[in-house]
Amino acid sequence: xxxxxxxxxxxxxxxxxxxxxxxxxxxxxxxxxxxxxxxxxxxxxxxxxxxxxxxxxxxxxxxxxxxxxxxxxxxxxxxxxxxxxxxxxxxxxxxxxxxxxxxxxxxxxxxxxxxxxxxxxxxxxxxxxxxxxxxxxxxxxxxxxxxxxxxxxxxxxxxxxxxxxxxxxxxxxxxxxxxxxxxxxxxxxxxxxxxxxxxxxxxxxxxxxxxxxxxxxxxxxxxxxxxxxxxxxxxxxxxxxxxxxxxxxxxxxxxxxxxxxxxxxxxxxxxxxxxxxxxxxxxxxxxxxxxxxxxxxxxxxxxxxxxxxxxxxxxxxxxxxxxxxxxxxxxxxxxxxx
Numbered sequence: 001x002x003x004x005x006x007x008x009x010x011x012x013x014x015x016x017x018x019x020x021x022x023x024x025x026x027x028x029x030x031x032x033x034x035x036x037x038x039x040x041x042x043x044x045x046x047x048x049x050x051x052x053x054x055x056x057x058x059x060x061x062x063x064x065x066x067x068x069x070x071x072x073x074x075x076x077x078x079x080x081x082x083x084x085x086x087x088x089x090x091x092x093x094x095x096x097x098x099x100x101x102x103x104x105x106x107x108x109x110x111x112x113x114x115x116x117x118x119x120x121x122x123x124x125x126x127x128x129x130x131x132x133x134x135x136x137x138x139x140x141x142x143x144x145x146x147x148x149x150x151x152x153x154x155x156x157x158x159x160x161x162x163x164x165x166x167x168x169x170x171x172x173x174x175x176x177x178x179x180x181x182x183x184x185x186x187x188x189x190x191x192x193x194x195x196x197x198x199x200x201x202x203x204x205x206x207x208x209x210x211x212x213x214x215x216x217x218x219x220x221x222x223x224x225x226x227x228x229x230x231x232x233x234x235x236x237x238x239x240x241x242x243x244x245x246x247x248x249x250x251x252x253x254x255x256x257x258x259x260x261x262x263x264x265x266x267x268x269x270x271x272x273x274x275x276x277x278x279x280x281x282x283x284x285x286x287x288x289x290x291x292x293x294x295x296x297x298x299x300x301x302x303x304x305x306x307x308x309x310x311x312x313x314x315x316x317x318x319x320x321x322x323x324x325x326x327x328x329x330x331x332x333x334x335x336x337x338x
Contacts (some may be wrong), residue, residue, distance in 0.1 A: 005172045007130040008179030010333050011072070013065030014299045015058035015143065015165035016286075017047040023159070030155040037159050042262025046162030046287030048147045056088050056097040058165035059143040062295070063098050066139065066167040071336030074102030077169075078135035080109040081126055083118025083142045083291040085197075085320075086149070087111065098141060107139075114187075115195070116258050116319025118142055118291035119166065123315070123327055124183035126170045133172075141167040142291030149197050151218040160261065161219075162287030166295025181328040182244035184237055191229060191322035194222045227264060233318045234268035237326035241314060245328040251312055252278070252328070256301070258317040259283035259293040280306065290319070307331065 022045045023034040037043055049058070059082055067074055082095040095109035114121040119142030126138035143165035150158045173179055199215045234257060242249050255274055257265050262283055269279045282300040289296055294315050301307050311331045318324040 005131050005133045006174065006179050007127050007170050008173050008332065009168050009329060010171045011066035011070030011167070011169035012295055012299050012302065012333070013062045013067070013069055013167040014296055015061030015065065016296070017049045017053055017058070017163050019048050019050055020045050021048045026159055029152050030158060032155045032159060040261070040263065041160060042281070042283050043159065043287050044284045047164055049145050049163045054088050055084055055086055055143050055145050055165070056094050058145070058163070059084070059094055059098050059141045059167075060101040062141055062143065062165035062167040062292075063102050063139055066169050067102060068337055069335050070169045070333070072137070072169070074104045075106070077102070077104040077107045077137050077139045079126065079129055079138045080104060080107050081122040081138065081140045082111045083114060083122040083140070084111060084144055085113055085115050085118070085290065086145045094143065098139070104139070114319065114323045115321055116260070116288070116290045116293065117317040117321070117323040117325050118319070119294050120183070120315060120317040120325035120327060121185060121323070123168060123170070123180070124185055124325065127180045127183055127327075130170050130172050136172045138170045139167060140170065141165060142293075142295060144290035144292055146219060146290055149200070149217055149219050151216075154218070156223055157219055157221055160288045162289050164286060164289040164292040164296055166292040166299060168295055179330055181247070181330060182241050183325065183327045184241040184244060185325040186233070186237070186323070188322045191225070192320070194225045194229070194322065195320040196220055229322055230260060230264045230318050231267040231271065233324040234264070234316050235271045237316050237318075237324050238272055238314050241316070241326035241328045247312070247328065249273075252314045253311040254278050254280055254307060254313050256280040256294055256298050256313055256315045258319065259286060259297055260288050260318070302335070309334065
């Protein structure tokens, strides 16, 4: 779909907890080993928040970092969208907290929830607002703190997740050849039971004036089913976004996938015929940071000098819902802090 106005990404930012938890440290909590975790997931360490760190705090850090990258002031932002499954509270929205912290006084602000695919959904929504001419600049943030919903005695889940935030800034441009070329979103609610966190919403088992009962609120996942879903969803999303952008998959220079685990990433890349050097990963250092993982992976690749603009990227995510989606981006943004 062609929009009246083009949209490009001009900033990328990160909000990362300082605390590093290695595989070796996890061996003291669960029956596992460094080799077992690395072989099955590719993860060597992950960042975990301390007691005083919050989703809003990480989101604010990522937003400020993206603003610095773009070399712009928060007051120029028209809209803030935060993708998160793990906000500080049910309300106010995390986006409103970010708005106040970065001085985006005239910006509209709201949260959306699409689990690990959230940043792609937020990017697609932001792209629509910019492409329609409604807003000039949109800040999108993905942030999640899953460590507070993990059973640290379940080695099938606690080894996978890390905490963090990542951000993009989208800006209107006169042409659409050098920016977000296409987006693609999908969902399948029939798979809702495959990945979820129980007892965290209004279905929580207490009512009226009765005090809440102590219940488990641990993340539940059918790992095998999620793997089968992901290795099919990622290639589909990449191909569909490429088709909408009117390019061939072979014209994609780099794929920036959701950093769930290395087995999923490699299997999906193989199905697309992509070489290892075309696939951007930082799952080894960060684990699965849910809605934050795609911007964090791109941010890390840019810091390493792995991506030299101009380059054609495919950002692709998948997660609970089930949800999946992608975006083709012509990357030309440069760090204004250099």
